[in-house]
Amino acid sequence: MKFLPIFLDSKAGPILLIGAGDPVRARLRLLLAAGARVRWHATDGDFAVAGLDAVAASRIERLETNPGAADLGAIVAVFCAGAGEIGVTVAARARASGLPVNVMDDPAHSSFIVPAIVDRGDVVVAVGTGGASPVVARRVRERIEALLPARIGDLAALIGRWRKAVHARIPDMPLRRRFWERVVDGPIGASVLAGRSDEAEDSLQAIADPSAYAGASAPGTVEGRVTLVGAGPGDPDLLTIKALRALQDADIVFYDELVSPEILDRARRDAVRIPVGRRVGKPGIGQDAINRLLIDAAKSGQRAVRLKGGDPFIFGRGGEEIEALREAGVACSVIPGITAGLGAAAESELPLTFRHEALRVTFLTAHKARDASSVDWSALTDRKMTVVVYMGTTAANAIRDGLLAAGRSPETPVGVFARATRPDAKSVVGTLDHLPALVREIDGGPAILVIGDVVSHSAPWRNASPTPLFHTFQMAAE
Template identity: 40%
Template structure:
């Protein structure tokens, strides 16, 4: 179930809880803490709820549920053990357009109560859509250990300065950079050390200082082959600091979804034979936004320095005195081979790897074909779908055996990954028969024969006689922290 995340202001608003046991007690406690005017309707109350009713913290209606209890409520929680009563409450609440939560019955809920990490005024809510509440609680426990309790005090300090920050930095990009300094620099450290006065003074000094970071910059970021789990932490950080993201067509939607929501996104749709944005156009966009004081992320599929024209872009930025940095990504050859179960090197089969591009016909003329035709090496060929026949013929002409195994990895590392296998003599024909489309990477060499026996991800490889051996799946271990989450393949 896809839920819309919503934080509700219930201060001094009427909320009805039907039920008086331990579960109702937990729900009521959270509502009271949020400032709601809680009415608990039940024949009996738990000892703690009875104390709260006697102290005037809640209102108790003794007796069985009546429809008029809903008349003034903003929302209602059904927390009894009577399913028929729950269904009646759900129907009556829907007729009144009230949000209703039925404890331990996700299908009947019109809102869910998430697992909460409280760093007031900062609140972090985790929901599984009602499908796996224990998993949401487990994640909350993990995050509780990662998020310092001083975050609430830091958020309060920022709130006090908010109006002045907006006046001092009216441009959103500069304002965001100020907040980054506030939350990650000496101010946050002083708050964490329990020195609020010193933190306030440092924040005032920072607010009065000249913002040296107002100059724009460009970060070349490798987005990897498509699986968002293969992004580096530095890549993720850069994407969340960006004001503008210039991204290739092959950057997956799942990767883009991890970027800052309010960053401007510009697709510079570069693919073989279809340059909707020229390289000069990309240079112009980087320059325009950087000179306007923005942080630009040039997001490239794979790695910026492996057939990504990253060097050309850095030369341009340097010539125009634009600050830059590079965040490497996992290049397609490494990722596609790994996700297809193909080791690029192997003691018995390949002692070297060559990364090639078949991007255009002219590039073929500069390659050392006799060297490429030697055995016991792996060729990883990028952007080669349209040039497979020419590539095949030249290798055969220079002595590479027609029996040399190959694997074409289409959409490597993505859910729709497909691996087509065969031999060099069959290469062009197999690609046409299987309608292989870009993005696809060609792996040619003795190691490609291991695709069928070592496959572990996605659909089984498609060999000459149809489907290959079903892959043995990875087992996933949820370790002690996010950093230890690992997929373990048992050979």
């Protein structure tokens, strides 16, 4: 984040505007729309502005004095647009005085930038690119414009009118948040968005017990719950919409070691974040301790998210956590995620099944050599079966030896896919007899092993020589 988004109170005092032509008139209209009083120095002497109503026009003070010596007293911000070198001079004076200043298309002389804006009354969305690409910001704004309901500002205004009254009746902050979430997401919010604001006002007025409406079982108490959320293989864009909602609603997030910072950033800003994962070879707090943390959080009235890499129910011990929560009488639910095997396959254009070639897929875990030795490899020798191995890099020798001893061909195509869907993803392909050497090529995990003829259909294999022993393929970051 190059710039911290901050909303300026444009009514706190006059704003100095310096410039000429269409750029300065565009800034003028923006400032007037925000209710500002504007002191305008037209550097070309042309103060004509078409289409202003009398109220807006009355908030413009046209100044014909030297703009380079403009009075900065009582000014709350300075805008320069189409002002040339005079704008740079005034910007330097403003910055020396500690005033926020923006010079259009000139971040080097600005202390803030003007974002692309979605204006819905009391709801304003600002989109910025740090000044790098206003066109990209506008495209993002256009998409947000299409998504936001036209009356979302009316809903915010309704809540603003009732906020003090409701807060006086619900002193507990988590319970207040639940109350407003139910207002926004329920029939009252739907009434406002449909243009029936009077009906929504009446519905709010009719709520006799706000605590009960918020879902409290007794005054001052909140019923907590736990949601197991699959974080996917690493790319935050692969989170489901439901997962994003759970992260935004969470009071506390318990996350695994493999969950990326970019995904954690999708959680609500004030949510407590507690790491409970562990790296290979290092002790963690243990599953029983994790279960207890989840139970305690829910029983204290918090909405807890257990954020797990991949999918909670594929080698994620989600089943154990759900059972512990049920036994403790804690409300719980599961939001699936894209498991690492599917993420790696999609990124590498590797079909895990293929008509007439691969009719079955087996997912297994081989965290250590002793895990691999306990696998019945004789059940995995069918050429029409794709084998996807999780946590198998440290047991690569045992996996290869087990499959070869059971009769799988040493020429079977295999792939090692490390850090799938992340910017530093890396893939290595080759044959089964070279599996340990392939693992050594990936520079650390987490990694997925895929064993089967389908690997020969993948992008890394196509980019390799006709008969590779192994070939490294660095995935390009988007």
